[in-house]
Amino acid sequence: MQDHAKVAIYSCLVNALLMAVKYVLGDVAGSLALRADAIHSLADIISSFAIFLGIFIADRKTRTFPEGLYKVENLVALVSSSFIFFAAYEIAHEAIKGESIGQIKNVEYVIIGIVFIVTVAFLFSRYELRVGLKVGSPSLVADAKHITTDLLSTLVILIAVLGSYWGYELDRYAAIIVAALVAKMGFHIMVDSLKVLLDATLDYATLDDIRKVFMSHPDVKQVVSLGGRNSGRYKFVEALLRMDTRLLRDAHEIIIHLEEEILDRHPNIDKLLIHYEPELKDTLSIATAIDVPANEYPDENARLSDHFGEAPYFAILLKDNRNGSVSIQDYLKNPFIDLERHRGVKAAELLAERGVDEVITLLDLQGKGAGYALEALQIDAFMTTANTLKELMSKIQYHVHPFGASAAGL
Numbered sequence: 001m002q003d004h005a006k007v008a009i010y011s012c013l014v015n016a017l018l019m020a021v022k023y024v025l026g027d028v029a030g031s032l033a034l035r036a037d038a039i040h041s042l043a044d045i046i047s048s049f050a051i052f053l054g055i056f057i058a059d060r061k062t063r064t065f066p067e068g069l070y071k072v073e074n075l076v077a078l079v080s081s082s083f084i085f086f087a088a089y090e091i092a093h094e095a096i097k098g099e100s101i102g103q104i105k106n107v108e109y110v111i112i113g114i115v116f117i118v119t120v121a122f123l124f125s126r127y128e129l130r131v132g133l134k135v136g137s138p139s140l141v142a143d144a145k146h147i148t149t150d151l152l153s154t155l156v157i158l159i160a161v162l163g164s165y166w167g168y169e170l171d172r173y174a175a176i177i178v179a180a181l182v183a184k185m186g187f188h189i190m191v192d193s194l195k196v197l198l199d200a201t202l203d204y205a206t207l208d209d210i211r212k213v214f215m216s217h218p219d220v221k222q223v224v225s226l227g228g229r230n231s232g233r234y235k236f237v238e239a240l241l242r243m244d245t246r247l248l249r250d251a252h253e254i255i256i257h258l259e260e261e262i263l264d265r266h267p268n269i270d271k272l273l274i275h276y277e278p279e280l281k282d283t284l285s286i287a288t289a290i291d292v293p294a295n296e297y298p299d300e301n302a303r304l305s306d307h308f309g310e311a312p313y314f315a316i317l318l319k320d321n322r323n324g325s326v327s328i329q330d331y332l333k334n335p336f337i338d339l340e341r342h343r344g345v346k347a348a349e350l351l352a353e354r355g356v357d358e359v360i361t362l363l364d365l366q367g368k369g370a371g372y373a374l375e376a377l378q379i380d381a382f383m384t385t386a387n388t389l390k391e392l393m394s395k396i397q398y399h400v401h402p403f404g405a406s407a408a409g410l
């Protein structure tokens with residue numbers, strides 16, 4: 001088990017010890033305020049246990065845990081909060097209606113017990129704070145600070161008990177104050193768990209910061225959508241970016257970089273899913289290799305070629321993304337057809353000079369010289385099952401690719 005998971009368990013145990021001591025003292029001394037404070041410690045146990053569960057689950061690989069399991073923690077907290085409310089109500093009720101309140105006995109035990117509580121709580125909170133800062137766990141740091149704050153209310157209870165012993169009815173009022181504090185804790189635990197259980201969205205500050213990270217990258221042109229939700233104590237974020245690159249490989253590298261930076265800044269984000277689409281161009285230039293019988297000029301009935309570098313002609317098509325129309329821009333005679341070698345690479349370079357964005361072929365260019373050349377020239381290559389140029393044009397026209405590229409899935 002990791003260090004900070006152990007410390008979270010220690011925190012549960014220390015709070016359990018404090019709860020027991022407070023409850024016994026409350027009974028021995030006849031102090032309602034001390035019993036109320038024991039219930040406060042119960043609420044603290046629940047918080048510490050939630051921290052432990054959070055750390056424990058985070059240590060496991062996300063994929064081995066269905067997302068729903070994160071919510072077990074919140075469900076437990078929700079049920080516990082109703083017990084806390086009930087206990088707070090009981091205390092407040094007794095403080096207001098009770099007859100024999102404030103008749104404190106055995107005051108010397110109370111003093112010894114509270115000195116013990118303060119010493120244990122103080123030493124443990126120092127230790128927990130040190131570990132929390134060392135491992136960078138905000139929840140442990142918060143837990144340590146909470147224990148320190150609780151020392152103050154314990155001292156107030158000591159004053160109330162002593163006051164009651166000397167004849168001032170302070171115990172009753174201290175009990176009501178502690179009951180109110182406990183009810184407030186219960187309310188926070190309940191609201192936090194409900195928010196998560198109802199899939200509340202992430203807070204704006206987190207989303208804003210993530211958006212800033214995205215926009216600070218020069219290749220990110222637009223954050224199309226950005227959303228996230230809490231599950232357990234974890235955050236899930238999903239985003240769609242429009243990027244100034246048409247190559248999937250480049251986009252992938254940018255995304256890995258963005259992911260690293262965001263997870264660095266928000267270590268409690270458990271899952272980050274970034275989708276991307278290339279920036280939409282108004283027009284797209286698409287080239288395809290066609291077969292044309294010798295001494296004939298190509299037209300739209302030309303058959304698509306089984307070759308690339310050895311094809312006699314390339315047709316250059318223009319897709320207008322504003323109205324979806326596809327037209328033939330040019331026929332390019334392949335000047336490299338008679339070369340011995342590197343015909344595909346030369347043809348790819350020629351198409352790049354002509355400003356072609358995409359190449360669509362019958363032939364799979366992947367792993368071939370032409371395929372590598374196209375990739376290096378930032379030209380996307382797609383395959384099609386169309387037989388003729390006309391058929392390809394109609395496929396391109398009616399094919400609306402969600403990411404703006406014309407040809408995937410032709």
Ligand SMILES: [Zn+2]
Pocket residue numbers: 040041044146147150
């Ligand atoms: Zn507390």
